[in-house]
Amino acid sequence: MDLHWLKPLLGRTSPFTTVFLDATRAESAGESEAADRWRAARRTLERDGAPARVLDEIADLVTVPTGVRGPHGRVVIADADGVVVDRVVAEPPAQTVATHGPVPDLVAAVRAADQAVDLLVVAVDRTGADLTWKSAGGARAASAPADDIVRESVEGGHDDVHKTREGGLSRRSQTRAEDSWERNAEAVAAFLDKRVAERCPELIVLTGDVRAVALVCENVGRQVRELVVEVPGGARGEGAKPEAFATRVRAEVDACRERRRQRVLDRFGQALGRGAGAVTSLDDVVEVLRRGQVAELVLADDALTTLQEREVLVGLQPLELATSHADLETLGVSEARRFPAVVALARAALGQDAGVTFTAEATPELVDGVGALLRWSDDSTPSEQLLTQSADAKRVRTIV
Incomplete structure (x- = not known):
């Protein structure tokens, strides 16, 4: 994010x-x-x-x-x-x-x-490909162009791409055409591997000529292959039905966004299960934010109102936050301000370049509707063990 x-x-x-x-x-x-x-x-x-x-x-x-x-x-x-x-x-x-x-x-x-997903759309034919880079969803500067995207093209360089059905040389011509397709696809795949390694999109939509799409998929490297989804309906230039293609792309972007969210939540749940690498509850999340340990802050949508009503003490700097005056005084903060908890949490996450993931509802393991995935841990980092057999999901707090 x-x-x-x-x-x-x-x-x-x-x-x-x-x-x-x-x-x-x-x-x-x-x-x-x-x-x-x-x-x-x-x-x-x-x-x-x-x-x-x-x-x-x-x-x-x-x-x-x-x-x-x-x-x-x-x-x-x-x-x-x-x-x-x-x-x-x-x-x-x-x-x-x-x-x-x-x-x-x-x-x-x-x-x-x-909302943002870094997207690459690749429209291929049997001679080359057009690449379109953009951020789907998310935020862009209002002063930026509405069409705030980057376009580039790659040509395979092999021009004999048309088969012929007439004359005694038809079989040889067909072979040359198929060879050109394959070489052009290899050139597109190599270019795609290079640019994806440089720009690291989250999602690659591959569209265009069916045969060319298949050949490019056969030749790309692992990084590209893991990000590619094939979406019919697009083409170099303007597709036959651009609105239908755009609708399919939006659906893939939504699915990518949900996969990203689920990956974070899966990692969070696994780390809680191990008792290391994640914390939950307002007190513990405030503590690890204060120490700059957070890679990803997790917030439950249905707990945001409560987190807006609860307060956290803060100083002038984003990582100066605590749930008690004593904890804040240990940071040398003599004059505390009171912020809504959700604002203090987001401010501290921003101050340490952490991401923020929203989940639809608080689960039993997400105490107070807030949790954090950690960058690092030490002996003083709080750890959570869930009493999963208990209906009220009480928590035992241990030190690891």
């Missing part, structure tokens, strides 16, 4: 104004529908004390069309001096988020980042 675009928020001066709204332009409503959503959000922010200067700056941004077709959202976060983050995200929120207070609504922004 790419959260680097949220890092400018660290160390900024409060208060913060956060807006996450549906930026979709309905054809029938023109610009009025999006403008109405902003006006409603602005009234809420004015009531909560957001300064008019900041609201005017946000209005100048969100009332300008993004240039994106189809459903999408927009996340804008401002501090006391003005707008710091302005991103377009693939999925609009179910409800508009409009908050003004001492901390930004990081959860809305992090959830937007959780």
Whole structure:
């Protein structure tokens, strides 16, 4: 998960104004529908004390069309001096988020980042391939081009790709054509192996001529092979039914996103089962975040309201957090602030370049609806052992 675009928020001066709204332009409503959503959000922010200067700056941004077709959202976060983050995200929120207070609504922004999948679409024919690199879902700078993608092509170099059925030399011509297909596919596969090793996409969609697709698949290396899904309907240039192909690609992106989430949850469950490499409960997660041990923060959707209501003590730096004044004082923090727990957790995860994974619901092993996969452990790292035979899933806390 790419959260680097949220890092400018660290160390900024409060208060913060956060807006996450549906930026979709309905054809029938023109610009009025999006403008109405902003006006409603602005009234809420004015009531909560957001300064008019900041609201005017946000209005100048969100009332300008993004240039994106189809459903999408927009996340804008401002501090006391003005707008710091302005991103377009693939999925609009179910409800508009409009908050003004001492901390930004990081959860809305992090959830937007959780949507992103780094995608490569490869359309092949018997002469070469077109590669299209893009981030499917997720967040991009609102100032970036709406078509924020990279395209490149590779040609095999062997031009004798057409079979002939006439004349005494037809068999020889067919053999030459098939040989050209294979050599072109080898060239495409070699180029693909090289570029994938350099850019490391999460998903590769391979489409185009059926025979060429099969030949490329036979020749790519293991890294590419493990990422490839074959999706019919695409072609070099414009496919016959681009809308149908785009729908199939979106389905594969959704499946990739779910696989990514499930891999994290599987690793989390296995680490808990071993009693090493993962922790759960608010107290233990705060402790490992404070120590910079977290690779991935796990949050249950149905616990977010509770985590918003619970508070964690924080200092000026992201990793200065604790559930007690005594723990915070050991870090040399004399003046503590109180943040909603979910904001403090997301802030600390951002401060140590950890990822964040959301799961639909809290499971018995996810105590307090929060857990963490660890980068490293030592003798003082808390470890969890679950009483899986107990209906109330009580936890024994040990030190390993």
